[in-house]
Amino acid sequence: MSHFAFPPPIHPPGADDLRAEVRQFLAEELASRPASQRIKSWSGYDADFSRKLGQRGWIGMTWPKEYGGRERSALERYIVLEELLAAGAPVAAHWIADRQSGPLLLKEGTEEQKRHLLPRIAAGECFFCIGMSEPDSGSDLAAVRTRAVRTQDGWRVNGTKLWTTYAHKSHYMILYCRTGGVDDRHGGTSQFLVDLTLPGITIRPIADLSGERHFNEVVFEDAPLPASALLGTEGNGWNQVMGELAYERSGPERFLSTFVLLVELIRALGTDPSDQALAVLGRLGSHLAVLRRLSRSVAGLLQEGANPALQAALVKDLGAIVEQEIPELARQLVATEPMLGSDDIFQAVQGYAILNAPAFSLRGGTREILRGIIARGLGLR
Amino acid sequence: MNETSEIVRDMSARLFADLATPARLYEAEAGVWDQPAWDRVQMMGLPLALVPEEAGGVGLEAADAAGLVASAATTALPVPLAETMLANRLLADAGLPLAEGPATLAPARPGDRFTLERRGAGWHLHGGAERVPWASIAGDIVIVAEAEGQVLAARVARSDVTPLPGRNLALEPRDRLEVDLELPGDAVAPLPAGITICHPLALGAAFRTAALAGAAARVLDMTVAYANERSQFGRPIGKFQAVQQSLALMAGQVAATKGAADLAAGYLDAYSQPGGADPLPVAIGKARAGEAAGMIAAIAHQVHGAIGFTHEHALHFLTKRLWSWRDEFGNDAHWQRLIGRRMAAAGPEGLWPLLTTL
Numbered sequence: 001m002s003h004f005a006f007p008p009p010i011h012p013p014g015a016d017d018l019r020a021e022v023r024q025f026l027a028e029e030l031a032s033r034p035a036s037q038r039i040k041s042w043s044g045y046d047a048d049f050s051r052k053l054g055q056r057g058w059i060g061m062t063w064p065k066e067y068g069g070r071e072r073s074a075l076e077r078y079i080v081l082e083e084l085l086a087a088g089a090p091v092a093a094h095w096i097a098d099r100q101s102g103p104l105l106l107k108e109g110t111e112e113q114k115r116h117l118l119p120r121i122a123a124g125e126c127f128f129c130i131g132m133s134e135p136d137s138g139s140d141l142a143a144v145r146t147r148a149v150r151t152q153d154g155w156r157v158n159g160t161k162l163w164t165t166y167a168h169k170s171h172y173m174i175l176y177c178r179t180g181g182v183d184d185r186h187g188g189t190s191q192f193l194v195d196l197t198l199p200g201i202t203i204r205p206i207a208d209l210s211g212e213r214h215f216n217e218v219v220f221e222d223a224p225l226p227a228s229a230l231l232g233t234e235g236n237g238w239n240q241v242m243g244e245l246a247y248e249r250s251g252p253e254r255f256l257s258t259f260v261l262l263v264e265l266i267r268a269l270g271t272d273p274s275d276q277a278l279a280v281l282g283r284l285g286s287h288l289a290v291l292r293r294l295s296r297s298v299a300g301l302l303q304e305g306a307n308p309a310l311q312a313a314l315v316k317d318l319g320a321i322v323e324q325e326i327p328e329l330a331r332q333l334v335a336t337e338p339m340l341g342s343d344d345i346f347q348a349v350q351g352y353a354i355l356n357a358p359a360f361s362l363r364g365g366t367r368e369i370l371r372g373i374i375a376r377g378l379g380l381r
Numbered sequence: 382m383n384e385t386s387e388i389v390r391d392m393s394a395r396l397f398a399d400l401a402t403p404a405r406l407y408e409a410e411a412g413v414w415d416q417p418a419w420d421r422v423q424m425m426g427l428p429l430a431l432v433p434e435e436a437g438g439v440g441l442e443a444a445d446a447a448g449l450v451a452s453a454a455t456t457a458l459p460v461p462l463a464e465t466m467l468a469n470r471l472l473a474d475a476g477l478p479l480a481e482g483p484a485t486l487a488p489a490r491p492g493d494r495f496t497l498e499r500r501g502a503g504w505h506l507h508g509g510a511e512r513v514p515w516a517s518i519a520g521d522i523v524i525v526a527e528a529e530g531q532v533l534a535a536r537v538a539r540s541d542v543t544p545l546p547g548r549n550l551a552l553e554p555r556d557r558l559e560v561d562l563e564l565p566g567d568a569v570a571p572l573p574a575g576i577t578i579c580h581p582l583a584l585g586a587a588f589r590t591a592a593l594a595g596a597a598a599r600v601l602d603m604t605v606a607y608a609n610e611r612s613q614f615g616r617p618i619g620k621f622q623a624v625q626q627s628l629a630l631m632a633g634q635v636a637a638t639k640g641a642a643d644l645a646a647g648y649l650d651a652y653s654q655p656g657g658a659d660p661l662p663v664a665i666g667k668a669r670a671g672e673a674a675g676m677i678a679a680i681a682h683q684v685h686g687a688i689g690f691t692h693e694h695a696l697h698f699l700t701k702r703l704w705s706w707r708d709e710f711g712n713d714a715h716w717q718r719l720i721g722r723r724m725a726a727a728g729p730e731g732l733w734p735l736l737t738t739l
Contacts, residue, residue: 004632006639008444019737086733259733267729278721283713285720286669289739290640297640311636318633371629372622378605378632380619 004310004377009296012075022083025056030087036341036348038088039260042253043214043356045169046090047127053084053091054124059098061122063106068119074303078296082252088260092166092214097121099251100244101128101174104191108232108240113193117172131161131175131194131218132241138163139369142185142238146177146220148192154227155192157200157220167216168203170196176241179234189237192229200224210340210355242309248364250298250312255291255319257360258326261353262288265326268334268346277333284329287322291315310377313370320361327353386445389430394452396421401456406698409459410552414518419460419483428465429479431649436473443649447642450588451595457698459553461485461515463588468523471581474653475534475570482520486581487513487558491715494578495560497528497535497569504528504564506535509557512709514585516544516556524560525581531571532578535564549705551698575658583652583660585710586667587645593670593706594635594642596699597677601635603696604628604681611686624684631680634673641666641673644739661723662739664716671707671716678703 029049030038037044053059058080063069084091102121105114120126137143146159159177167173173194180188196203200223205213232240262284269277295315301308327338327350336344338351361367375381400418409415422428430446432438441449450463461483468484488494488510495508506524516522516539524535537560544556572580605628608619618624645666651657678700682689689696707713727735 004636006636006643008643082737263729263732266724266727266732269725271725271728273721273725275718278725279714279717280721281724282664282668282717282720282722283672285724285736286641286665286672286717287637289665289736290637290644290669292736293640293644293739294636314633314636317629318637368626371626374629374632375619375625378601378628380605380608380625380628 004314006294006297006311007300009293010075010300012073012079015076015079018076019079019083022058022080023087026083026087026089030089033088033090035088035260035264035345036352037090039258039349039352040090040092041085041088041257041260042091042095043165044088044090045092045166045214047093047124047169049090050093050124050127052124053094054122057122059094059122059124060102060118063102063118063122067106067114068122074299075296078252078299082256082292085252085256086259093127093169094121094124095253096130096165096170097126097128100130100247101172103247104174104231104240104244105193107243108191109193110228112228113231117193126172127166127170129164129167129170129173129196131164131173131177133161133163135160135162139366141176141241142189144177144189146175148175148177148179148190148225151224155225155229157192157194157223157225159220161218161220163206164203164216164218165214167196167218168205168213172196173218174231176237179237186238187235189241190234191231191237191240192225193231194223194225194229198223198225208356208359210352245309245312245365247302249316249370250295250302250308252292252295254316254364255288255295255322257323258353258357259288261326261330261349264346264349265330265334273333280329280333284322284326287318291319291322295319310374313365313373313377316364317367317370317374320367323360324357327357386441389425389427389439389441390445390448390452393425393427393449396425397453397456397458401458403695406457406459406695412552415459418458422458422460422462423482427462428484429469431466431470432473432479437479438469438473443646444643446649447588447591447646450591451598451642454592454595454702455599457551457596457702461518463592464514464519464585467581467584467588468519468521470584470649471523471525471534471572472536474572474576477534477536477568477570480519480521483515483518484521484523485513485515485519486523486525486585487516488525488581489513489585489710491579491582491711495524495526495535497526497533499528500563502566504535504566504569506537506560506562506564506569509559511557512547512549512555513544513558514709515554516558517546517554522558523581525572525578527578532576532580533569533571535569537562537564537568549709551701551705553702553705555709573653575655576652577658577660579660580652580658582710583648583658583663586660586716587648587663589706589710590638590645590663590666590670591642593674593703594638596702596706597635597638597670597674600677600681600696600699600703601628601631603699604631604684607689608684618684627680627684631677634676638670638673638677641670645670661720664719665739667711668713668716668720671713674703674707
């Protein structure tokens, strides 16, 4: 009982009105978006849709008004996020900037960086990607080799970033790289705000196992960055990156990735499923409802300024298990041969879910890394 | 949680820890009723925790009362605290006199039913129930039944029925009731409108969920402590990644029981409100915690190794309760089917709105 607390989630005032407003908006905007597209969840990219969300004030909604935000609570933002995900809205374009790049800029950015970028992010017009992983640095983030070296008027970057989601459709990357000695695993790193149109940067798409191209290799060859590109404090990169991760790990995107498949499963089972099917549905419902409660609890902790890194890791670990179970259980209940792009909606949705499920326990920290964090939180390390 | 409930919580936690000594737990397993422990629990007013102050109770909020049940469960205290709290609440809801000692409620299984029929100025109560917790110890048994389109509570003295003793895996009394009884008119009264016949099952399941969460949290604490103190190959076994991964998995399941218990406790606050007697939060909580309980017990025993498999080590007091409580007041499948029916009825478009009502 002493290890972790999940205080009851708070129901923010006006929550029901906000939820109704978002639902109404999504019902209109997504009316013609088929389930085979909705299943892409937060991997679905649509810059026009992101711009519309920005116009509604639903990007950067907790940020100060002077930077384009709406000064809403983290719990109101949570409502918008979960409604978007449950509906299968294409949110990938702005997702990273809204979730972590923007908050990082708010916390660590210079006044100029904030004024220049935050209002554009909030308007849904400026998209970000995360430059953390490298060919030899996946889970072992401290092993990054990409390096920024000081020049007369700024920095010069050399190295390769990998698995950079939507780098080819982003305006900026938050680059995590080495600026100090290699002996100092954590201390010699910094973060940079990289304009991806600068020379010396090559973005090559990498197809995932389904053939889709959403992630990339980004190669830096003597890429010149202005001095103003440094984000936060030189040498403080590790701490800044760790601070981002609680935002990255506890949100509703960590248990709703295959929610659209569950919706289609219910459609396929009809109004009078067998007892076995009812028990399977109910089991999944119990998992999702409890995860949602825990995840909202973490949102409340974040709003209070706590650092619920352990709770966030617990939510993400449990969430990935359920997201991956949904296609496995669906195939026990509905006899179908999954096929990506099929005209049969269930077949197509199931196909997409199966082909993407491996990523759920890799992205944002592998299952093994998360359990290491949990073990540390339990006092085992 | 206000200051009073914090004081109650802290004092109770100390009391439970004092009372649930290994010696007394072994005696309870041997069938000895721990009257002195019950007297101390009763002296603190805990059996009246859920009864509103105006009805002579303590009037704790449901979450705080569920916290007491969880707290008692961390020690495996062998007394019917949860059952008596619920029985008293049912009595208060029906405007019947509260129980003076340990009490329980029935039915405690989904299929069991009693019938009530008016006989002159009184009632005829008839029916049977299996696995009624602590019925052979309780002074009063609150039996819920339907009659004349209403859901009613009947206050039955145990001395008027003869429970047939049984036990669960943790050797707590789980007794069979056969009732064929004439009751005076003032021993039966209707429960508030909106309450359904599955109410006693939902109440019991809500508190079993709290108890599962309490026992689960304690089992995690014990297992982490053991992993840090037991050395093999020259280092504590908790330093091995394989063991750490298991404990992390267990911590996730323990977190889920906590979320489950909080959801389920919501029913206790809500059911007396209009439309509030929806058992869905209880169904979700009990099903989820019940599923977690088995994984938690399995990992705890795996990490504890052979010593945890002995009768001498205290781990089994809690793991036997996890294995018992998960199947009481409706097992996982019972509640899962209820949730599943609601999901199917909501349909593809109604599923998300259903989940966001919780």
